[in-house]
Amino acid sequence: MAMNEQKELFARAIAISGGRISNREAAIEAGYSEKTASATGSRLRKDPEVIALIEKLSTPMANSASQQGDDLAKAAVKVADTVPALQADSFYGEVIVQTGLQVVIGDKNYSLLDPRDLLTLAGMGIVTLTQSQIKSLQTVLPYKYGKVGETGKKEAQQAAAEEILQTDTFAPLRSPSIGRLQ
Template identity: 35%
Template sequence: MALTAKKRRFADAVLAGKANKDAAIEAGYSAATASAAGSRLVKDKDVALYLAAQRIQQESKPEPVAKAAAGRAPPPDFDLDAMTSFTDPKAFLIAAMNDGRTEPKLRVDAAKALMPFVHAKIGETGKKDAKGVAAEKAANKFAALATPKLVVNNRK
């Protein structure tokens, strides 16, 4: 499901520092169910990805001189242009997962979202594939032995 305008307003309120319940109320959710809605929305993968992207963008903005002098510099391999110009969602998830400055929970969520792209489930192969693998396994078990090496002894 895509990031709706309501979810975006919720995420922007969370980024502004509001609690989940208050952010849900501000986004337009009912005050009676705002606590549950806020808890559910924070776990939503679209909202989590949006929050991660916004936090990465906020952290990569130029820092005031006082903070920069405190010794908090971005990693040497960090490229701001690469982080803000993703066209491939998979590449963005990989970058979010590998970014040490992102919250650990968001990094884990990005890794979970990437799992189907990297590792196929065991049950996702079809019947024909399973039969082919079984036949190949059986063929290797009963394969013909290699011909013996013929050595000629020419001693007289």
């Protein structure tokens, strides 16, 4: 049997309760019918995929979302710590201010966690990066920001402009097409 949303909800109900609720109650929470909940709960409890998911969700790390969030925040700070301090105090007359993981130059904000912003800051000479850091940031860019599709950027803009012209009430009238006369 393939894993579906109801099976996952059943496994989550069992895992969150720590096994304190019955299979029937967990099946009802998962959205199964009350009439067949007892049999369904018993069947799902024997399903190997559900058993594996319950074990996975019962681990201490899975139950503690706040702990996972703290770990992610610490990892983000570690990443930001690898970026050296700012090399300049001003850029073309604009004051550079660093607040945590943000760098503000004039009215523009740059994040030290965003690969595009970090490469931009390196290009402006505000932050110095090693060649390996630059290469890894360039590798990550297509995954964070999608690649340009089959049509180029200019063709996409032209197509969008033509679409707007067709739906605009003040669009110029098209010349009449002469079809076959019958």
